[in-house]
Amino acid sequence: MSLSDFLFALCREGHSRPPPMVLVLCQGTPTSDGEALETWAFDPHMFRLHGSRSDERETVHQGDLATSRKLEGRVAIVTGSSRGIGREIALTLGSNGASVVVVYQGHEDKAHEVVELIKINQSGKAIAVRADVSSEEDVKAVFDKAEEAFGKIHILVNSAGILLPLYARLDDTSVEDWDRVFSVNTKGSFIASREAAKRLVRGGGGRIVNISSSVVAMLTPGYGAYAASKAAVETFTKVLTKELKGRRITANVVAPGAVATDMLFAGIDANVVVPGAVATDMLFAGIEATVQRIKALNPFERLGEPRDIAALVLFVVSDEGEWMNGQVIRADGGSEV
Ligand SMILES: NC(=O)c1ccc[n+]([C@@H]2O[C@H](COP(=O)([O-])OP(=O)(O)OC[C@H]3O[C@@H](n4cnc5c(N)ncnc54)[C@H](OP(=O)(O)O)[C@@H]3O)[C@@H](O)[C@H]2O)c1
Numbered sequence: 001m002s003l004s005d006f007l008f009a010l011c012r013e014g015h016s017r018p019p020p021m022v023l024v025l026c027q028g029t030p031t032s033d034g035e036a037l038e039t040w041a042f043d044p045h046m047f048r049l050h051g052s053r054s055d056e057r058e059t060v061h062q063g064d065l066a067t068s069r070k071l072e073g074r075v076a077i078v079t080g081s082s083r084g085i086g087r088e089i090a091l092t093l094g095s096n097g098a099s100v101v102v103v104y105q106g107h108e109d110k111a112h113e114v115v116e117l118i119k120i121n122q123s124g125k126a127i128a129v130r131a132d133v134s135s136e137e138d139v140k141a142v143f144d145k146a147e148e149a150f151g152k153i154h155i156l157v158n159s160a161g162i163l164l165p166l167y168a169r170l171d172d173t174s175v176e177d178w179d180r181v182f183s184v185n186t187k188g189s190f191i192a193s194r195e196a197a198k199r200l201v202r203g204g205g206g207r208i209v210n211i212s213s214s215v216v217a218m219l220t221p222g223y224g225a226y227a228a229s230k231a232a233v234e235t236f237t238k239v240l241t242k243e244l245k246g247r248r249i250t251a252n253v254v255a256p257g258a259v260a261t262d263m264l265f266a267g268i269d270a271n272v273v274v275p276g277a278v279a280t281d282m283l284f285a286g287i288e289a290t291v292q293r294i295k296a297l298n299p300f301e302r303l304g305e306p307r308d309i310a311a312l313v314l315f316v317v318s319d320e321g322e323w324m325n326g327q328v329i330r331a332d333g334g335s336e337v
Pocket of ligand 1: 080158159256
């Protein structure tokens with residue numbers, strides 16, 4: 001068991017909720033002036049360890065250590081949360097007190113890992129449910145299982161999505177590929193949003209967040225099918241916002257720029273692996289070069305990270321985010337400006 005797992009287990013022992021912070025004496029004993037005491041401040045909710053010496057205890061980053069249970073009592077379904085952005089969103093909602101339904105398609109092991117992290121490390125409740133989001137039956141079953149496990153559902157985040165790593169121009173896009181992308185990205189978000197509109201709690205706290213992409217604004221060549229599939233999501237979400245009038249359920253879109261996940265790197269990989277290419281350092285340098293190009297376009301000169309998006313989603317689904325409604329929030333560090 002790792003130190004952090006041990007600490008989380010310790011925090012859970014005898015507490016229905018973990019204490020906000022635990023100070024662990026890791027090594028050494030206080031000298032007469034107390035300076036040799038080594039401490040670790042451990043935040044069970046944020047899953048972080050902060051080292052500090054006793055003589056600097058006042059300088060421990062209290063801001064970082066501040067915990068929040070703002071979603072206590074809320075139930076959240078996060079599709080595509082076995083990996084990438086969805087995973088981080090599930091962990092973040094879990095660490096803020098929500099009971100989370102981790103929806104996955106192929107990576108059962110990774111989905112269970114997320115569930116365990118929420119349960120053990122964040123002292124929350126979570127279950128994993130397999131579903132193909134493009135199947136009405138599967139999505140209904142997700143909502144059924146969520147209600148069985150946790151009761152009324154408050155939050156739906158649709159993060160499941162695919163990007164065919166071919167970067168085909170439209171004149172090279174097959175109807176099969178077009179349909180595949182729309183089936184998961186558009187139909188999947190539609191089916192789950194429709195179910196949410198019927199079943200989310202009414203009268204306050206209901207939230208739908210659909211994940212789109214900044215390529216809808218950037219209109220990058222090679223992303224025709226993908227961008228169109230996400231543009232449709234942005235449009236129906238705005239219509240849904242109006243149709244939800246009177247229920248106090250908000251519906252928004254969060255549209256990330258390039259985020260360092262499997263999807264991004266799979267895309268870059270395939271982009272450089274052209275027919276006839278030979279697997280040499282020169283070829284793989286192409287991946288690095290592409291990442292550098294993406295970074296260079298960004299005012300922060302870095303890729304987005306899943307936590308950049310999860311932090312925004314947390315705000316949108318929280319009570320403080322209620323006035324944010326019917327919006328497409330492009331979160332790309334300014335790449336698109
Ligand atoms: N990464 C980026 O640069 C970026 C930028 C803009 C927007 N986005 C959008 O952000 C969202 C998340 O992307 P990501 O980068 O986190 O992708 P990712 O790392 O490839 O993860 C995709 C997730 O979607 C799930 N999924 C795929 N097809 C599914 C289906 N038919 N039914 C249910 N689940 C399915 C996968 O489940 P399994 O692994 O269990 O199969 C996985 O959990 C997507 O909507 C994507 O379009 C990503």
